[in-house]
Amino acid sequence: xxxxxxxxxxxxxxxxxxxxxxxxxxxxxxxxxxxxxxxxxxxxxxxxxxxxxxxxxxxxxxxxxxxxxxxxxxxxxxxxxxxxxxxxxxxxxxxxxxxxxxxxxxxxxxxxxxxxxxxxxxxxxxxxxxxxxxxxxxxxxxxxxxxxxxxxxxxxxxxxxxxxxxxxxxxxxxxxxxxxxxxxxxxxxxxxxxxxxxxxxxxxxxxxxxxxxxxxxxxxxxxxxxxxxxxxxxxxxxxxxxxxxxxxxxxxxxxxxxxxxxxxxxxxxxxxxxxxxxxxxxxxxxxxxxxxxxxxxxxxxxxxxxxxxxxxxxxxxxxxxxxxxxxxxxxxxxxxxxxxxxxxxxxxxxxxxxx
Ligand code: FA5
Numbered sequence: 001x002x003x004x005x006x007x008x009x010x011x012x013x014x015x016x017x018x019x020x021x022x023x024x025x026x027x028x029x030x031x032x033x034x035x036x037x038x039x040x041x042x043x044x045x046x047x048x049x050x051x052x053x054x055x056x057x058x059x060x061x062x063x064x065x066x067x068x069x070x071x072x073x074x075x076x077x078x079x080x081x082x083x084x085x086x087x088x089x090x091x092x093x094x095x096x097x098x099x100x101x102x103x104x105x106x107x108x109x110x111x112x113x114x115x116x117x118x119x120x121x122x123x124x125x126x127x128x129x130x131x132x133x134x135x136x137x138x139x140x141x142x143x144x145x146x147x148x149x150x151x152x153x154x155x156x157x158x159x160x161x162x163x164x165x166x167x168x169x170x171x172x173x174x175x176x177x178x179x180x181x182x183x184x185x186x187x188x189x190x191x192x193x194x195x196x197x198x199x200x201x202x203x204x205x206x207x208x209x210x211x212x213x214x215x216x217x218x219x220x221x222x223x224x225x226x227x228x229x230x231x232x233x234x235x236x237x238x239x240x241x242x243x244x245x246x247x248x249x250x251x252x253x254x255x256x257x258x259x260x261x262x263x264x265x266x267x268x269x270x271x272x273x274x275x276x277x278x279x280x281x282x283x284x285x286x287x288x289x290x291x292x293x294x295x296x297x298x299x300x301x302x303x304x305x306x307x308x309x310x311x312x313x314x315x316x317x318x319x320x321x322x323x324x325x326x327x328x329x330x331x332x333x334x335x336x337x338x339x340x341x342x343x344x345x346x347x348x349x350x351x352x353x354x355x
Contacts, residue, residue, distance in 0.1 A: 001049060001057035005064040008038055012068045016075040025079045032068060039065060109344060109355045110218060113330040114201050117220055120244045121199040124237065126222060129198045131184035133205075134161060136172035140179060143186035143309040144261035148173075152260050156180060157207040177205035181221035182261060182323055185302070188223055189310025195226035196319065201326065211287055211340040218326035225302065225312070225319030231264070234299060234320035238268060246270065246333055251277060253293065262300020262321060269293040270332050274339055287339040294332050297324030 012032045019025050032038050043061055046054050107115075118128050132139075137158075146152050156179035160167040168175040184200040201220040209215050224233060235254075242252055251271040259265040271277035272289035279285065279292040288294070299322035304314035327341055336355070338344070343351055 001045070001053065002060040004042060004045075005057065005060045008032075008042060009064040009067055012038075013071050016071050019075055019079055020082070022079060022083055025076060028075075029072060033072060039068060106355075108352065109330065109336070110326055112355070113326050114218065114220075117245070117326065117329070118199065118201065120241060121222065123244075124197075124240060126197045126199040126224075129184065129188060129200050131178075131181070131187050131200050131202060133178050133203050135176060135178050135183045136170055137174040137176050138172035139183035139187055140176050142173065143306065144182055145303050145305040145309075146260045150260070159205050159207060178202070179206050180204050180323055181219040182321070184221050185223055185261070185306060185321055186310045189225065189307070189312055192311070194312075194317070196223055198223045209342070211342070212328075214327065214341055214345065216345075217341075219297070219323050220326055220329075222299075222322045223302070223319065224321075225307075225317055227317060229301075229318045229320060231301060231320070234301070234322070237320075238299070238322075242270070245329070250332070252296075257298060257300075259298055259300055261303050261306050262298070263303045265298060265300035267298055268296045268322075268324075270296050273332050273336070281339075288331070288341075294328060296329060296332065297322060299323070 012028075015028055015032070019028055030037060034040070043065075046058055046061060049057060106112075122128070140156070140158070141150070141153050142148065158179045159177040161175040161177065162168045181200050181202050181204060184198070184202075188196055188198050188200070199220055199222050201218060203216055204219050205216055206213070207215065222237065224237070238252075238254075242250065250273075253269045255267045255269060257265045257267040270293070272279075272286060272292055272294050274288045275281050275286035275292060277292040279289065281287070286292070299320065302319040302321050307314045307317060307319070327344055330336060331338060331341065338351075
């Protein structure tokens with residue numbers, strides 16, 4: 001029996017010497033030292049021996065067990081250290097290497113303009129507010145002094161929302177994609193917080209697509225309502241904005257105009273940046289402006305009927321409103337000379353990356 005134990009010890013030690021990996025180590029532990037391993041199984045055979053032989057072989061068995069366990073512990077230490085070293089070599093990281101620069105984009109030109117415009121108005125106390133881009137035609141037209149079926153509505157070339165050729169209607173009329181941000185005027189008045197100094201910037205939709213017209217574009221709507229607001233304040237805000245946004249070298253002109261929701265009404269024009277107000281580019285007619293001037297947008301003193309629709313007494317309160325196109329405004333600024341407004345939304349990175 002002693003020989004059996006000594007042979008097992010010799011075999012185990014020889015196997016341990018050859019072990020290189022953690023998997024081999026575990027397999028050897030199970031085979032020799034496991035609960036049902038070779039050593040444990042052989043020890044069970046001691047029970048069959050008579051007492052003196054059992055005492056003799058038992059001593060050998062215990063010596064062999066201690067030797068095999070010690071050898072295993074040493075092997076384990078060697079293999080674990082080796083594995084750690086190998087992993088370290090494999091996963092070594094050179095922290096001094098330059099990193100991989102992530103591709104960072106930037107906000108779209110229009111968003112940049114919206115942020116800038118918001119900021120300019122914020123300095124004179126105009127607070128940015130938001131109003132629905134899908135709204136009832138009451139806010140887009142009726143509340144703005146354009147009764148149902150009034151021909152003036154046609155100018156806004158409106159998209160109606162509906163299904164199967166039927167226009168959807170709700171609490172306050174037909175549902176439209178807002179053709180202008182002026183739907184925010186009465187909505188803002190309905191909040192009942194006076195005085196009002198709002199700038200509402202949002203998407204507008206019209207059935208138009210040309211070098212100067214987008215089916216989806218942005219407007220910024222200014223509204224100031226208080227006691228004793230006059231055209232002087234309107235003119236002051238115009239001047240302030242043009243100076244801050246365009247600089248001193250751009251020419252402006254104010255033309256009398258007509259809107260149903262302002263009285264008196266004006267249109268504000270700025271000299272074209274593509275042709276410098278000459279109406280010609282390389283001898284040909286400027287494709288963008290066709291006459292040297294670009295319209296920035298409309299403005300005027302809020303019509304008494306609109307004030308009434310907003311729950312205000314026109315004898316007590318007056319105000320002005322304006323609504324300008326973000327894209328047109330941004331394109332009019334020198335440095336952004338594009339002759340087709342649709343270029344903005346073609347998603348051509350060669351174009352977008354320039355700004
Ligand atoms: C209006 O929409 C009025 N609501 C403006 C207003 C507000 C007047 C408050 C008085 C008081 P108009 O339809 O002219 O007006 O549009 C205003 C501006 O929006 C235009 O000058 C232009 O800059 C821009 N715009 C209009 N249609 C388009 C379009 N299809 N694509 C790009 N910009 C457009």
